[in-house]
Amino acid sequence: xxxxxxxxxxxxxxxxxxxxxxxxxxxxxxxxxxxxxxxxxxxxxxxxxxxxxxxxxxxxxxxxxxxxxxxxxxxxxxxxxxxxxxxxxxxxxxxxxxxxxxxxxxxxxxxxxxxxxxxxxxxxxxxxxxxxxxxxxxxxxxxxxxxxxxxxxxxxxxxxxxxxxxxxxxxxxxxxxxxxxxxxxxxxxxxxxxxxxxxxxxxxxxxxxxxxxxxxxxxxxxxxxxxxxxxxxxxxxxxxxxxxxxxxxxxx
Ligand code: IPE
Ligand code: IPE
Ligand code: MG
Numbered sequence: 001x002x003x004x005x006x007x008x009x010x011x012x013x014x015x016x017x018x019x020x021x022x023x024x025x026x027x028x029x030x031x032x033x034x035x036x037x038x039x040x041x042x043x044x045x046x047x048x049x050x051x052x053x054x055x056x057x058x059x060x061x062x063x064x065x066x067x068x069x070x071x072x073x074x075x076x077x078x079x080x081x082x083x084x085x086x087x088x089x090x091x092x093x094x095x096x097x098x099x100x101x102x103x104x105x106x107x108x109x110x111x112x113x114x115x116x117x118x119x120x121x122x123x124x125x126x127x128x129x130x131x132x133x134x135x136x137x138x139x140x141x142x143x144x145x146x147x148x149x150x151x152x153x154x155x156x157x158x159x160x161x162x163x164x165x166x167x168x169x170x171x172x173x174x175x176x177x178x179x180x181x182x183x184x185x186x187x188x189x190x191x192x193x194x195x196x197x198x199x200x201x202x203x204x205x206x207x208x209x210x211x212x213x214x215x216x217x218x219x220x221x222x223x224x225x226x227x228x229x230x231x232x233x234x235x236x237x238x239x240x241x242x243x244x245x246x247x248x249x250x251x252x
Contacts, residue, residue, distance in 0.1 A: 005221040009174035011055035012048065012216075013196065015188050016041065018180030018204030031075035036206035038083050042090075047210040048128055049094060051217070055129045055170045059188050063103070063137030077111065080134065084114040088121065095127030101166045102136030103144075129170055138190030141166045145191075167192055175220045179205045179212075197223045 016037055023033030041058060048056045061076055091098060100115045107115070145164035146156060154160050162168060173189060176196040183200055185193065199216045201208060226234060 008051045008053050009220050011173045012053050013057040013173035013176045015059045015178040016205040022204040022206045030072055040206045047213050057131040059133045061134045063140050088118045092122050095125045096130045097125040098122045099131045101131050101133045137187045177216050179203050179208045
C-alpha cells in the first residue's frame with residue numbers, strides 16, 4: 001500500500017517546455033509562444049498559492065538556450081525585462097518572494113539591477129517562494145558550488161555542497177514536472193532532483209492550466225516515496241510524510 005502523500009507537495013519544480021511549438025502550430029513567431037508562456041506562468045503561480053504549495057521553481061532559460069537563433073534569444077531577454085516591470089508588482093502584493101537562480105553575469109546590467117530590485121522588493125514575503133531559473137544549468141550549479149568550497153578551503157561533502165548550491169534556501173523539489181512531452185531533464189536540477197517524483201505532461205506550457213497541475217499533484221499523491229527503503233519498512237514504521245520530508249530536507 002502506498003504511503004499517503006500530503007495534499008500538496010511542498011516544492012514543485014517545472015520545466016516549462018513547448019512555447020515554440022505552441023506558436024508554430026498557430027503560424028506565429030516563437031516569441032509569441034514565450035509571451036503566452038509568461039501568462040501561463042502567472043496563472044500557475046496563482047494556482048500554487050491557492051493550493052498552499054510553499055515553493056515553486058521554474059526553468060525559464062537554460063545555459064544551452066543561448067545557442068538559439070539570435071532574434072529568439074534577444075526576444076527572451078526583452079521578455080524578461082518586460083515581465084519584471086509587469087509582473088513584479090502583483091507578485092509583491094500576493095505575498096510571493098522572488099529569487100532568480102542562475103549565472104547573471106551574462107545578462108545586461110539593467111536586467112541584473114532589475115532582478116536584484118525584484119528580489120529585494122519581495123524579500124519580506126512568505127506565502128510562496130518563487131525561484132526563476134534563468135541562464136541556469138544543473139552542471140553550472142554543481143561546478144559553481146564546488147568552486148565556492150574550493151575557494152573557501154572547505155571539504156567537499158554532500159552537506160557542504162548542499163549549502164553551496166544555488167537553491168540552498170529551499171528543500172529539494174518533491175515533484176518535478178516537465179511539459180511539452182519530452183522525457184528528459186535538459187540540465188535542470190541535476191543535484192536537487194535526486195529524489196523528486198517526475199511527472200511528464202504532453203501539454204505545451206502555454207496550455208498547462210490549474211487542472212493539469214491538479215492532475216500532476218494527484219499522480220504525486222499516488223506515489224510511494226521510499227528514499228531507498230522497502231515498502232514493508234515504510235508501512236511498519238507508519239512512515240508519515242513529515243518523516244519523508246525530513247529525510248529529503250537539506251541538512252541544516
Ligand atoms: C521552452 O519552450 C521555453 C524556453 C526554452 C525558453 P521552447 O521554446 O523550448 O518550446 P519548444 O520546445 O520549441 O516547443
Ligand atoms: C529546457 O527546454 C529549458 C527550458 C524550459 C528553459 P529546452 O527546449 O531548451 O530543452 P531541449 O533542448 O529540448 O532538451
Ligand atoms: Mg523546448
